[in-house]
Amino acid sequence: MVEIAFISFLTLFFFIGASSYFASEGTTEDYLVAGKNVSAPLIGLSAVATNNSGFMFTGMIGATYSMGLSSIWLMIGWILGDFLIQNTAVRRIRDIGASEQVHSFGGLLVHWLSTDKQNTCSETARHRLRQFVGLITLLFLTVYAAAQLKAGTKATEVLLDWDSDSGILIAAVIIFVYSLVGGLRASIWTDVAQSIVMLVGMGLMVMFGWVSLSETGGFVSALQQVSDQYLNLFPEYSTLFGAGLFVLGWVFGGMGVIGQPHVVIRFVTLSEQSSVRQMQMYYYFWFTLFYGLTIVAGLMSRVLVPEISEFDAELALPSLAQTLMPQIFVGLILAALFAATMSTVDSLIFACSASLNRDFSTQPNRRLWLNKLATFVILAIAVMIALSNNQTVFSLVLDTWGMLGSAFGPLIIWLALRRKVTVAAAFMAIIGAMLTFALFVVNGWWSDVYALTFGFISGIIILALHESAARQKET
Template sequence: MNTTIMIVLFLYLAIVFITGHLAGRREVKGEEGFYTGDREFGFWSTTMSACATDSSGWVFIGACGWAFVAGASVLWMVPGFIVGYGLNWFLLGPKLRRQGKKIGALSVIDFLNKRLDRDGNTIRIVGSIVVILFFIPYMASQLTAAGKTISTIVGWDYNTCLVSGAIFVVAYCFLGGYRSVIWTDTVQGTLMLIVLGVFPIYLIASSGGFTSFFTQVAAIDPILVSPGAGATGSALLGIIVGYLFYGAASIGQPHILQRFLSAKDSKTLRQGSIIATVWFNVMMVGSNIVGLAGRIRMPGIADPEYIFPAMVEASFHPIIAGIVVGAIFAAIQSTYSSLLLVDVQAIASDLTNSFRREPLSEAGAVKLGRMTMVLLGVVSILLAVANIDTVFLLVVYAWSVLGAAFGPLIMVLLLWPSSINKWGAIAGMVVGALVTSIWYSAGLGKIVFETCPGMIAAFAAIFIVSYLTRHIDKAPEKI
């Protein structure tokens, strides 16, 4: 255990907690304040929070580990993310923000229900169930990443590390709700951008430069620098298409879309789009270089998902290492807190209100949200302790289900509203989630990531069912 690294890490965590506490000191006025921060966030906080939430511990732990195994082929995700980010920031996000504010939507599920199920709560119930079921494994994956990071650097027991991480995040979310999440994400996202921008440059430079770096990687295994990881024909096509759809699935992530609902104005999103574009390129290319560098520096590591924290500890002065580890933990905390709050909202607001005749008072709604938050923290800890899969695969699964269930639905509703109705929306969510889950469970992800068949099936279900039920339920009104 390196005492200096531990001290620096704890100082960083203290800064994060104080930031969350200061955000929480401002009075939380009811559900809108607790879940959207009263829609008052500017371009930097909106962008940093959206990007930090998107990146998660997956970038530092899962993606680096996967690049260690699969090599440069992982970069096929980049074109997919270009499509997803472009749609979110330039097209879907502004429409979602404007329409959401006009109808008073507090969440993506609330938005879908108010637009498509004006006289009922069926969409609210189905959507909430999907979010609840698949956010919990997503949350567990972040705790798994926390356990791997801190146990590697500090030397604590893995389970102790992940439990401590969950308690820490739940505590500052408990205090200030969405505002605490945004404030802490802004601090943490900035640090993440700096670290994954600088560390890969250091790794390439210390390996003799760009050409020398990739020559060394190719000498270990030429497949590592192959665009298709050595695959050809239909296998190569499956890899490329799978990665492309995986990146595009960002259009259906409720925890990212929530940032558009809470943005102050459309100008915020226009300004943030440039930062977001730079962000995902730095994150994806940086994590890939780190994984490849691991094949040069630590080829015999037992678990590739430990490669980033292990190289940090071996490469830097303890003070710098502590800051870098803080960035890894920042990625984990930012996503876990965002997932936690959206899942809390799905249970304590969206789902609960679907079965109540009288809405809770503002104080009662906040109290219920905080109680649910603690419960979800416990459940995610139990799942993480079970350690049922790698961080990479857990995130890919949850991300794919959410992208298939909500991505096509959000896209059709915002771009072609006359082509969708309530029953088509429900069919899209259910079919998207089911096809993705069946594909994953059958092990077909080795052929193509489950995001691809899930999203295609969801689009088809939306259009077909909406057409067949057009006489039963009308398309949403224009707003």
């Protein structure tokens, strides 16, 4: 029954994605950016599902299982940072992205630079920057996609006793077929379906857990028995300053969304007639509700699946599902977890495909079959990395969000604020922010604060110093 339910939902995702073929215009532009005419509700749910990958089902629940109630600051900080940064940049992203020249993340940044009258730079310099952005996108997002494919198989190994290779290949085939026929529009449509399954699955998990705990004496009293600190609002810091930095780090973590090519390109596809505010209403309603349910599920799992030696906290959700739910709902939870990874993988693959086709050549590739071939090549590489089980490669994904947020977030904010940016300043900010982030991660400096904080701040400082120097030179 678990397998039947799981396969049924995967089949549903496949047919929803494949049905986008009937709305396709059969052009390269439609394939890469869905004609830039997608409605606000679809973009809101697609972007938030893409943003929240399998990390929410595994990593976040695992963090709550281990940390306790203090993990709520990850939610508060992340959503607050996301909200602040979107309100600064998303309208400008949609307006700049409306140009017929923008079909990739690199294309968005470079076109933004070229349309700002105070920024004068040669076509060659802009093309070099676009190639550099495309290279970063390809490198990090392909590895990210491979790790997501691998992560999606973790629960199938436990619940279905499938080997990891089977799950990777099944997900890859489904994604490739609906991507082939529907392009980015197929990715957006399946994201919406997956976001609904994710929310329903997490809601059912909390409901079944609540019923079980009500029968055994109550939720709060059970949590109080875990440890004296488990329900503390803050981790054990010696000073209020330390606790504040912990929260601030996750605010910057949320701000990193604006540097994620696979999320930002969805804002480009929002139609000119649609309201950004309406899109954000769907986005943040789902985000807040799902994140809250995730934390509650993590707390419940600590009580209902007690900590034991060598227990993998990231398997708390599927373990809890097996403990509490009928088999058909266990299949739903498994499908929801799988959906979370698939909604991110297809978005990553399309961002890479757009970069490969648009960011490296001076003449954009308008042949539809070559764009589809690029999608296949990127997905095939991601699958090979996933099948290789290279743990060194997979460890990189832990820092992918922070690296991309550090690299591109400051630049997009500076452009959105209509500040002076040259190609040289953009290069310096991207490289400087990435190096700063890497140094903090490798050396473990201020390890209680998410390293993206320092990468993001360093990028802003570099842009500010370069602007100040340029203005002094002018005067």
